[in-house]
Ligand code: PCD
């Protein structure tokens with residue numbers, strides 16, 4: 001009895017896996033001691049700022065740098081002409097396309113980078129950008145992707161005009177990028193032809209932006225004596241950047257040093273390589289001084305990677321009982337002027353083929369066509385594992401559309417279609433193998449928690465009185481943790497991830513990873529994973545990421561891959577340390593390994609708990625008393641290539657009251673149950689879910705990057721772009737179930753994106769549900785007050 005309690009006390013003191021311990025990184029963040037790129041100041045550092053195009057599509061007739069060069073404090077003005085001799089005026093994108101680093105003879109989106117002014121400080125640089133005289137000849141502008149493939153559409157990319165092959169296969173038009181098809185088209189068509197019921201709906205997922213609080217930036221510093229390039233940069237994937245920089249510049253990868261310091265939010269915006277990084281690096285090489293480039297808010301919103309812009313048509317075929325027989329999805333994807341979508345190389349539409357969701361749909365087919373338009377490039381996974389948000393929106397909206405058509409309750413139709421727990425591992429018709437899930441239980445738990453029956457009764461009463469109340473449900477499945485390297489790579493590098501851990505003589509440790517936290521709390525949670533495996537406290541394990549000189553190679557943090565891949569590497573590296581420690585302990589105790597048992601932080605002789613060696617003792621011995629033939633030291637390295645992705649899921653309910661005079665939505669309740677398998681730090685998970693739900697609320701209720709007919713971006717500042725504060729943000733109610741991943745070493749799945757992926761359709765479903773009795777089955781996002789009011793007004797519901 002006493003020993004159990006006593007080891008429990010020791011386990012609690014370690015604050016390892018499962019403990020809601022406070023975040024180790026927070027003392028520095030909350031005391032203003034974080035170190036962000038813009039905090040870095042090097043001796044002799046200069047500052048760059050871009051001259052950007054006012055037009056969305058125009059030919060550059062001439063550029064006159066002289067007036068800017070004559071301005072005091074200006075050191076250089078770089079244009080595409082200056083980069084040409086170095087062959088750096090274009091750069092390859094992650095999607096197999098090329099992107100202009102500085103506009104080469106023409107511009108193809110508003111605010112495109114045309115020249116960089118490098119000056120003594122940021123203010124001089126900004127002033128001097130206005131002195132650079134650029135003569136433009138305007139060209140016809142293509143804004144609407146639906147007209148991209150018209151015969152008379154303006155050709156956006158003259159550099160590849162007439163090319164029949166792109167980075168992802170055949171091109172059908174000069175503005176066409178790729179067609180991506182998955183599933184069985186003929187079989188799907190046949191099911192639709194014979195189906196009792198079919199529904200079809202156009203769904204616009206507008207262009208939005210991840211909008212991290214810290215914008216993108218870098219400080220590039222070239223050491224001409226040793227030929228080494230150091231770049232401090234806001235990257236979610238520093239090692240990939242190092243490889244790209246080495247390939248672009250011809251500098252040996254060992255002489256390229258990329259360092260991502262603290263990052264103030266990434267959300268997918270900081271995955272790609274931006275022109276600013278390249279031009280600042282060139283400027284540093286040319287001028288022999290460090291050069292800093294940091295975007296302002298408008299530059300961030302209007303030029304660095306956007307997300308979504310998916311113009312989708314969803315179709316379901318079902319029987320009269322609402323059992324789905326087939327799904328068909330057609331998507332037109334607006335990728336802007338260059339295809340710099342950040343997806344694993346072989347996945348031009350990301351993981352959009354998760355669009356069959358949590359449902360047992362026997363037959364399916366999806367097609368995505370990417371096109372060029374005169375908009376900024378991007379296509380990043382804004383809190384979503386590569387187009388999963390779009391997929392989840394499609395299926396969660398479509399199942400509601402079907403429910404309304406058949407007049408079946410929206411919870412009931414989900415019940416009738418769920419993949420059942422005993423069907424896992426489950427193979428989907430579009431190619432995934434879901435590792436585990438327990439969907440019906442999650443839904444029932446949530447319905448009970450919110451008193452779903454009661455809410456429906458209340459809604460009926462309110463409707464009778466002319467009031468608008470909506471109940472939204474979303475029962476989504478996410479796919480996170482890319483990997484497996486056999487089908488996921490970035491520029492040819494397989495998507496494994498890594499952990500290196502070293503236990504010091506006195507029993508504390510340092511661990512380094514190939515991922516990169518942007519606020520997620522990796523310094524805490526990785527330490528907790530390692531702590532449990534090794535048997536030392538998370539407090540005594542220092543976690544480092546982001547410096548490519550010291551961290552092992554890894555593919556970075558996005559797509560909620562850190563826990564599924566980096567976390568797995570941590571667990572396995574910890575297990576390797578444990579195995580060696582056990583041999584040392586056996587040697588110290590003079591017994592065979594088989595006679596030892598593990599208890600929280602020590603090896604003890606079976607049945608004789610007094611004879612034990614703690615990890616602190618073992619660590620010391622690793623440096624002075626190891627068994628014969630064993631190397632000294634106590635460390636391990638793991639490069640983990642996951643056998644599959646992980647499939648977290650959830651069940652959400654949203655209750656909204658809509659004011660029929662103003663169109664304003666009040667989210668009265670939002671109940672979110674998430675299942676991410678084994679939970680490492682419940683408090684961090686709660687924070688991640690709050691963040692994801694808030695960003696989901698932002699997207700569904702207000703975010704949009706809109707353009708006018710001339711391709712001018714509308715509202716690219718925080719005056720217009722909706723970033724909810726505590727004032728607008730609803731109160732979240734959280735819950736969980738725990739279905740471990742069968743293939744992850746400790747059963748953990750990712751969690752950070754799930755609330756975003758799952759909540760957006762839930763908000764939409766709630767808003768639409770408020771109008772269901774009026775025959776409305778879909779409304780496009782964002783559901784801001786004006787747009788909702790327009791629907792109310794068209795229906796005449798605001799009369800009196
Ligand atoms: N089971 C479990 C899971 C998880 N966790 C935790 O949580 C977190 C998270 O995780 P994950 O899910 O794995 O993820 P990651 O990878 O780490 O991260 C990423 C994500 O994350 C999120 N979140 C966040 N937060 C913050 N603060 N910030 C940021 O920026 C951010 N971002 C966002 C995004 S967008 Mo993408 O990139 O789009 O794709 S993707 C993303 C960490 O800490 C971890 O550890 C735990 O605990 N448990």
Ligand SMILES: [Cu+]
Pocket residue numbers: 350380381382384385386387388389390
């Ligand atoms: Cu995505």
